Every structure is written in C-alpha cells, then in structure tokens.
Amino acid sequence: MPGGWVAGNVRAGFFGNRLFMSVRVRFAPSPTGYLHIGGARTALFNWLYARHTGGTFVLRVEDTDDARNTREAVDVILDGLRWLGLDWDEGPVSGDAMQESKGDRGPYFQSQRGEIYQRRIQELLDKDLAYEHEGAVKFRMTREPVTIPDVVAGDVVRKLTDREEADPDFVIVRSDGKPVFHLVNVVDDIEMDITHVIRGEDHLSNTSKHVELFKAFGAALPKFAHIPLILNNDGSKMSKRDSGASMAAYTEGGYLPSAVVNYLSLLGWSPKDNTEMMPTAELIERFDRPGVQRANARVDMPTLDWLNFEHIRALSPDDFKSQALGQLQAAGLDTTGRDADYTAAVLALCTDKIKNLNDVAGYIGFFFRDEVVLDAESAAQALTPENKPHLATLREAYAGLATFDADSLMEALKATAAAREVKNKVLVMPARVACTGSKVGPSLYHLMEVLGQAEVLKRFDAALARM
C-alpha cells in the first residue's frame, strides 16, 4: 500500500464494491496575476502525491473575485505549472473560463459554479444551519472547540478566539450574493470528491470552519495535510515583492524545471536518507507523508543553484544541446549556419561547466560571433603593449603548425614561451583574451582547436592590431 495518507480513508466506505476510493487531490489557486513560490510548492506536493499513489490531480480555479480575476491571470498560473511539468488530470485547458475543461466534475472555475453553491446554501438554510443577516447569509458555527484531524500536525484542538467568542457565526454569502471562500472551498471539495486536502499551513486555523461545514453537509472529512510555509531567507514572511517569491524568478533565472521541482520538494519534505539530487521520477517514487516537515522553511538560492548545476550535468547530450542552443538563440547568436560537428565540439567544451542556463551565451558565445567582444578588464590586463611581441611570435608559430590540435597548440605555446624566456602564462592570457574576449572560459588549447587555425590567426591579428 503506497502512501501514508491513504491508510484509513473513511470515504472509501461509501463505495461498497471498492475497498479504496482512489486518491483525489487538488490545487486551488486564486488568479492574482502571478504564481507564488509557496503556491507552486503546494501544487507540487499535491501533484507528487497524486502521481505517487496513482491518484487524480485536479486543478480548480478560485476566481470568485472577478474584479481582479482575468484570463491572463489564470494563464500565468497554468503556464507556471506547465513549466514545472505539473500536469493536471482534471481542470481548465486554458485561462478562458468559458472554454470546456477536461474532467467530469466540472466546471473547474468557481465563477461557473454558482448554481451548485445556490443549492448548497439553500440546503443549509433549510436545515436551519444558516440564516440571513443584514442581507448576508451566516453559518451557525459551534461554540465548542473544534478538533482538526491533520495528518501532518496531528489533532489540533482549535478554541474560539476572543473575537469569535463575541460572534462565532461567520458569513458564507456576502450581501451582494457572492458565496465566500470557506463555503465554496468546502462545497467544491465535497462535490469533486477530494480525498486529501494538502495546502499551506496558513489555512490550518480556519480549517475549524471547514470541519463544521463538512459536518453541516453531512459529508465525511477529507484527510487534511497542512504543510509548512516558505519564508524569506531571513525568516520573515514572503510577500510578492521579495526576491524568489514569484515563479518568474525561476522561469527566467536560468533554471531547469527539474531542478526547481527538486529544490521545492526539499522545502518541507525530506527523503530521510540524505539524498539531495533527485530526478522528478525519483521524487514521485519516494514522496510520502512521513517525510513532510512541520517547521517552516526558508528559501536559499545557493542550494537551488547547486541543484541546478547537478541537473544540468545530468542532462543527456541531446537535451543539453537543445537547452544550450535555445540559450544561444535567445542571446541573438545564429547557430544554424554552423556545421553540426562544430556545434557539437563547442558544446562538448562546456559540458559539466555550465551551472546556470543563462551563462551559456557568455561562456561559449564567442564561438558564434565574427567579432570578439572584449571584456574591458580582461583586455586591459592581457592585451598590453608589452605582450604584443610575445603574442606576435606565438601567432607565427601557430601559423606554421601543420596539425592544429590541442596537444600541438600546447607544445607550440610552451616552446615559444621558452624561446622568449617568459612564463607560459604570459602567452596564455593574451591568447585567451584574443580568442574569447575574456579571462575565463573553456580550456584554451581545446577552444583554439575547435575555432580552427584560420579563425585563431584572424583573432590574433585583430588583437595585435589594438595592442
């Protein structure tokens, strides 16, 4: 039996011919115009759990606040989930609420579920569990402490706060007729047969309201799993503006989706055996409730950077190639005119060296430019008048080379340095800067081999001309 959250699922009992009802989890974001990293992590945990158990992952859009809910805002969320690779089994196919969704428990936009809510509200009114008050509808909330069974936090006994003590009942329908979050959330979870509610701990306290609502509808409780929150690196709460709060920081930060998924999975969950780097398939295999943490976690970009490096180097040659080529094209560099061997040789030089996709163009861009773009500091240091005669001699030595491979290039450089009675370094740096424009880059001899004799001499000449 996989999955610690499955055991003891009471809902299964309602379906006589089935021992267990399969897991149904959902991610229910409100379209605000951006995807918060905490929301992405909640989606990930739900998705991992669904995939781990062979269950169903539902995406439901909580767009009851039509003032700020737009198609574009929904698309931001859908795009973010798609980028991460979190596919949903039921839910919207686009940000358009009018378009037909996939799945048979729809609609999956709350803005389209008005009739369902009406029916449920009437049910509560009829049972006298709710009543009208100043145009709104309020729910008769219990005055007693409510026990919230949570598979992560244990049984949480939630007492009323002093304010709630004064007026325990809460609004479920506003005076403008719109049902509120607590109501629609519970109704949808019932209607969509959600078995496990996995969400951020910011919802824990309010779950007492939900528990009472489930009871009022005579529905069995889903398993609640409140997962810890993600905070800023300094421990303060994360808001929109904080760096790393938005998914955009990751999609545009040169990260591989699998690295971000891996990183997010480790924020609030642990495989318990010190494994850090895990492909998504392994995450699905291993993700389970017992590893879920109870304490909040903080974002830490260096760890993500390291995981990103590990995921990049784990890429197959073909996958690395398509990623690298994509980066070069995004940087405006034309790689289509080059022959395949040249490109392959270039990419071979940076395998295991690229830590961030955004570094690709800077690292090997010079292979695809006709004019070397000089880094000012590197040029000032290496392309000096004193180095000019050295580089000129090296140029002649290279011009006379019959075989232009890394070994020959190294030997020739050493011989030239010896003849001129200078250290190899004195020739290495000017040569490197002449060829690449920068002090750092791939192995000098190998890079020159790939560039080819004619191109190297051309670049030497260009450098010599400005020394």
Add this chain to the structure above:
RNA sequence: GACCCCUUCGUCUAGUGGUUAGGACACUGGCCUUUCACGCCGGCGACACGGGUUCGAGUCCCGUAGGGGUCGCCA
C-alpha cells in the same frame, strides 16, 4: 488582544532515551588545473532558554522567549 503551529550548524535537514549529534549547500585551508570551474582531502559550524521526569534527554512533560499563521461580507 485571543487562538493555533513551530524551534538541531548561516540555510535545508538526519536523529523517534544511551551517537565523538551525521549529511548537503554556503563559507574556508590545501591538492589538482599554466584561465574559470569540476574533482579530491581537510576545517569552521547546531540541539533557543529555564525547570522537571529518568540511572541517562536533542529525543518525554511544563514554562519562558523567539518566529510563523489565523481571528474579513479577501482568498
């Protein structure tokens, strides 16, 4: 103000009464490399505090402090 959750190196964490408290990232010393990295070998570095319980507590209990969350006709 009330209520709820949390507390092991800087960060993510392992740890379920007896451990020299382990790992990863970060930082740092060295080796390798005539660039930058990688890699390898070291180092630094934690049980928030105070009481209990126990032969024995990071592990159990209580309190304090700190952090986070919630208490809305937002979600």
